[in-house]
Amino acid sequence: MGELTIALDAMGCDQGVAATVDGAAEASLTEGAPRIVLVGDARAIGDRLARVAHEPSKLTIHHASQVVTMEDSPRRAFASKPDASILVAAKLVRSGAADALVSAGNTGAVTMACAACFERLPGVRRCALGAVYPTERRRGEKDDPFSLILDAGLTLDAGADDLVAFAVMGSAYSTRISRTDRPRVALLSNGTEAHKGPPAIVEAHARLRQRTDLEFIGNIEGLDIPRGTADVVVTSGFVGNIVLKMLEGVSDTVRRLARYAIDKKLRYRAGVALLAPAVRALRQATDWEQYGGVPILGFDHLCIKAHGRSSPRAIRNAIKVATKATRTGLVEGIATAMGAEAARSEPTS
Amino acid sequence: MGELTIALDAMGCDQGVAATVDGAAEASLTEGAPRIVLVGDARAIGDRLARVAHEPSKLTIHHASQVVTMEDSPRRAFASKPDASILVAAKLVRSGAADALVSAGNTGAVTMACAACFERLPGVRRCALGAVYPTERRRGEKDDPFSLILDAGLTLDAGADDLVAFAVMGSAYSTRISRTDRPRVALLSNGTEAHKGPPAIVEAHARLRQRTDLEFIGNIEGLDIPRGTADVVVTSGFVGNIVLKMLEGVSDTVRRLARYAIDKKLRYRAGVALLAPAVRALRQATDWEQYGGVPILGFDHLCIKAHGRSSPRAIRNAIKVATKATRTGLVEGIATAMGAEAARSEPTS
Numbered sequence: 158m159g160e161l162t163i164a165l166d167a168m169g170c171d172q173g174v175a176a177t178v179d180g181a182a183e184a185s186l187t188e189g190a191p192r193i194v195l196v197g198d199a200r201a202i203g204d205r206l207a208r209v210a211h212e213p214s215k216l217t218i219h220h221a222s223q224v225v226t227m228e229d230s231p232r233r234a235f236a237s238k239p240d241a242s243i244l245v246a247a248k249l250v251r252s253g254a255a256d257a258l259v260s261a262g263n264t265g266a267v268t269m270a271c272a273a274c275f276e277r278l279p280g281v282r283r284c285a286l287g288a289v290y291p292t293e294r295r296r297g298e299k300d301d302p303f304s305l306i307l308d309a310g311l312t313l314d315a316g317a318d319d320l321v322a323f324a325v326m327g328s329a330y331s332t333r334i335s336r337t338d339r340p341r342v343a344l345l346s347n348g349t350e351a352h353k354g355p356p357a358i359v360e361a362h363a364r365l366r367q368r369t370d371l372e373f374i375g376n377i378e379g380l381d382i383p384r385g386t387a388d389v390v391v392t393s394g395f396v397g398n399i400v401l402k403m404l405e406g407v408s409d410t411v412r413r414l415a416r417y418a419i420d421k422k423l424r425y426r427a428g429v430a431l432l433a434p435a436v437r438a439l440r441q442a443t444d445w446e447q448y449g450g451v452p453i454l455g456f457d458h459l460c461i462k463a464h465g466r467s468s469p470r471a472i473r474n475a476i477k478v479a480t481k482a483t484r485t486g487l488v489e490g491i492a493t494a495m496g497a498e499a500a501r502s503e504p505t506s
Numbered sequence: 507m508g509e510l511t512i513a514l515d516a517m518g519c520d521q522g523v524a525a526t527v528d529g530a531a532e533a534s535l536t537e538g539a540p541r542i543v544l545v546g547d548a549r550a551i552g553d554r555l556a557r558v559a560h561e562p563s564k565l566t567i568h569h570a571s572q573v574v575t576m577e578d579s580p581r582r583a584f585a586s587k588p589d590a591s592i593l594v595a596a597k598l599v600r601s602g603a604a605d606a607l608v609s610a611g612n613t614g615a616v617t618m619a620c621a622a623c624f625e626r627l628p629g630v631r632r633c634a635l636g637a638v639y640p641t642e643r644r645r646g647e648k649d650d651p652f653s654l655i656l657d658a659g660l661t662l663d664a665g666a667d668d669l670v671a672f673a674v675m676g677s678a679y680s681t682r683i684s685r686t687d688r689p690r691v692a693l694l695s696n697g698t699e700a701h702k703g704p705p706a707i708v709e710a711h712a713r714l715r716q717r718t719d720l721e722f723i724g725n726i727e728g729l730d731i732p733r734g735t736a737d738v739v740v741t742s743g744f745v746g747n748i749v750l751k752m753l754e755g756v757s758d759t760v761r762r763l764a765r766y767a768i769d770k771k772l773r774y775r776a777g778v779a780l781l782a783p784a785v786r787a788l789r790q791a792t793d794w795e796q797y798g799g800v801p802i803l804g805f806d807h808l809c810i811k812a813h814g815r816s817s818p819r820a821i822r823n824a825i826k827v828a829t830k831a832t833r834t835g836l837v838e839g840i841a842t843a844m845g846a847e848a849a850r851s852e853p854t855s
Binding site for chain 2: 310313314345346347348354355378379380382383394395396398399400401402403404405
């Protein structure tokens with residue numbers, strides 16, 4: 158297929174085509190840019206593209222006449238909207254016309270499109286949505302402050318098989334995106350001892366202990382999440398969702414608690430005013446959703462899900478992440494590691 | 507039995523008898539103090555007591571020759587240490603010589619002592635450990651900033667029956683301790699909709715919806731925890747443990763992230779110095795463990811578990827909480843409400 162190509166669902170963003178087209182235009186001007194196929198309303202995309210600087214040789218438009226909105230039920234959307242941009246974009250990836258999918262559409266619809274168009278890799282029973290969050294610890298060649306947590310909500314009740322697969326997939330992703338040679342992988346539990354946690358965690362712990370291809374550091378606790386003890390945190394989608402939403406609220410909480418302390422002692426107000434820019438910086442650091450996109454892992458093609466309120470910069474970053482992961486063979490790496498896992502143990506499903 | 511009596515395990519604290527005896531001595535001097543039986547090494551307790559101001563008519567010493575330490579396995583400790591202070595104290599409560607148990611001992615040992623000496627209330631399959639954490643929202647007549655979360659770690663895999671029981675018990679506790687007439691009770695899930703979450707959550711949601719004796723506000727998400735959307739947050743012990751340990755680390759994390767922001771812009775340092783007292787206040791507010799004690803709920807007798815690093819003030823507060831809960835009929839209230847629950851639905855176990 159020649160040049161690396163990203164299929165971008167241009168209609169998924171809450172702001173309409175402006176953010177996606179602007180983001181793609183910015184990406185097209187960067188060094189080593191991939192080809193980008195903008196999928197969606199050809200007229201709206203073309204109109205917007207005409208107004209922003211871009212590299213024409215890198216961008217093409219692929220028309221799709223329908224859009225899945227936040228109001229649509231993801232399950233029913235594709236029956237009533239077969240020409241939805243997210244579905245058309247996923248099909249371009251399936252057919253080989255593009256190498257990876259990027260969308261800022263609603264998570265349910267994006268996941269359903271992947272499930273409809275892609276195949277799960279051998280040995281992967283259920284897919285995972287990764288998410289990144291900032292930690293104290295820096296890592297990798299770029300001094301990256303982010304940890305990856307998965308699953309963030311796709312697989313609520315993850316069994317031991319699923320948790321092992323998430324560990325493998327998260328490690329493969331972290332290796333490529335954070336450029337950490339051997340990312341430290343951990344299970345989130347209620348204690349660090351190997352026997353702590355529900356049965357699925359205990360079994361996954363025992364199996365991960367035996368893997369030499371992963372840097373499994375054992376169980377971590379809630380306290381370790383903000384500390385960044387692990388580069389890859391493995392948990393069920395139910396716990397992952399709760400943890401991530403708590404982290405999302407951390408800076409707000411702190412400002413509110415600080416206000417309580419401040420109300421009690423008015424003289425600290427001067428300090429708060431001086432600190433306001435730092436609090437803003439902190440707030441940005443904890444707003445994990447603005448960092449490009451997060452991967453949907455476990456399919457035979459990569460999808461990077463950008464946030465629905467993505468800025469052009471976030472779209473550009475999501476395209477960059479999808480390109481990097483594809484160039485470094487993420488899906489092939491996961492397939493190889495999951496094959497090794499399948500050879501190691503009979504599935505216990 | 508006359509005057510209300512608290513059995514205090516005087517040996518459970520990491521600091522030895524000093525904190526427990528000093529806390530009991532302080533409590534004995536407060537208005538409306540209960541009788542307190544100090545259980546443990548009579549000589550060590552007596553020696554310490556002689557050195558601090560106290561009200562002799564309120565304090566008695568009950569000798570116990572052994573101590574369960576952090577190094578003991580809770581499961582085996584009672585076979586080898588039948589005269590352990592926590593076990594002797596629990597037996598005083600069982601026999602009616604005392605009305606409630608307070609201990610700063612290791613959680614496993616305290617729980618095992620309760621299980622060995624007390625009976626579960628009819629309809630309660632598994633007990634819960636409550637924990638309090640600070641939120642933005644204030645509540646009750648004392649403008650209380652705390653929410654109660656349960657289970658904090660006793661019942662890792664909670665079924666629908668367990669979650670309903672936790673809601674009932676948490677509401678009864680919150681009503682009495684925070685003096686909130688109808689505490690808002692919520693299930694922690696990955697979305698506010700009734701169908702969101704694993705099966706146990708969905709079923710518990712449907713059953714709690716039908717109760718008129720509880721102010722069930724539905725599901726809350728991770729973001730709502732720091733906000734304080736609910737007065738009583740119901741979840742499995744596995745999730746509760748992770749959430750509480752994350753909250754415990756919130757202030758540390760924030761200081762670390764703020765430091766990162768500050769390193770980048772040195773001029774904010776002045777603001778940080780000015781704000782230091784507010785940060786300290788915030789830190790205290792988020793150190794939920796220092797707030798007296800947390801209840802073990804579901805037995806026919808009340809146990810308040812104080813933190814192992816408790817100060818005399820924390821012990822005094824734990825005694826106060828145990829006294830208040832006993833005076834206001836907590837256990838009887840839970841028994842009545844659980845009886846109503848049993849009449850409403852056949853147990854699904």
